[in-house]
Amino acid sequence: MFVQYIQQEDIFQDKKALSSSFVPQKIAHRDLELQQIGSMLAPVLKGYNPNNVFIYGTCGTGKTICAKFIIKQLQEAVAQKGNNLQVVYINCKMKKVADTEYRLFAQLLKELGECVPDTGLPTDVLYRRFFECVDQKNSQLIIILDEIDTLVRKVGDDFLYNLTRINQEMKKSHITVIGITNDISFRDNLDLRVKSSLSEEEILFKPYDARQLRDILKDRAKDGYKAGAVDELVISKCAALAAQEHGDARRALDLLRVAGEIAERNAENAVTEHHIDMAQQKLDMDRVTETVRGQPSQSQAVLYSIIKLNEKNTSQKGWVDRRLLTGDVFDTYTSICKTNNIKPLTQRRISDLIGELDMLGVITAKVISNGRYGRTREITLALKEDILARTKSLLIERFGV
């Protein structure tokens, strides 16, 4: 069964180079930004304390990769001088890892080599242990908090205040925070007290254009694919598609990699434009179905009721009020619960679940006012036809027709 697979010629040279988390030797079109971050962190080399740095920019603009790239170089330079520098990278979006204040500090302690239980300790105990651990190390500590806006939105900005305040109490060490966020207005929403204690520096990453994406893809394809496996046309197409998605380089790399996987699976030795189209479809499909599958059954029931109502509305002939409102969704949801023997949640909770589905990009929910007929949310599905059909069949499997 595997003979064919083994005999088949590999089109990848180093697949890791096509992953968005791979840090390349050279980062194209980010010279200025790299220089800015570098100069902000450079005081570490002379034993001074750098300011906190905040990096803003939409998805796939190279924020994380640039931060990691500079940190790597800084670590090498610091090692040459014989100073002490520790770096901890934490993605605040990682569920069950750093999505609460407790988990963030538990994770920081774990990264510093301390043993901490996942739950059970009072948060102030964790703070004390963290403080003691950092101060004992007698070194500079750089904490990179990726997607920091997610955590602030969830638990508030107190932890940032506490994190920066620790510096005032420590005698031998110093903490620098590098916050990375997609939310341009992140800083404006911070508490004044936090803003002043952060005294941060800011850098904005602009989205890549199609030409810049093409250069990035070319570099990566050179490392990732064997010679002749991808041509200029294929790369241009990937770049153009990703440029439409707000210049997202991560998306461009995913497209290029998945297209290669599809070609490989079809036993072809080169990636074509057709493979890119298939890759795009697959990426969209995977994102949605995985999201839906990972939701709790109550959320799935809410989504199913939205799909059912949407279908009912579009199948009706003549003029009908096609708007889908929270109340309608709740009614359908309760009947689905009834037939499936699930205890229905309250309307208040369903309102939150609708908001969560909106955040996930599966639906769009806009608050509207119908005058004396009340204020509600107008809900529309945000799925393409083929993905909707797949999602529907997934939910039918779960709840029946």
Add this chain to the structure above:
DNA sequence: AGTCCACAGGAAGGGCAGGCGA
């Protein structure tokens, strides 16, 4: 100008599971 609707969404707290230390 005031009323009213159908919610949105904030705040508080309950119940549960699970860990720690005495």
Add this chain to the structure above:
DNA sequence: TCGCCTGCCCTTCCTGTGGACT
């Protein structure tokens, strides 16, 4: 074993809201 702590999911209660209607 018990009390205290955590996170998480949920309910209950409440105030706020925008615009059609009176």
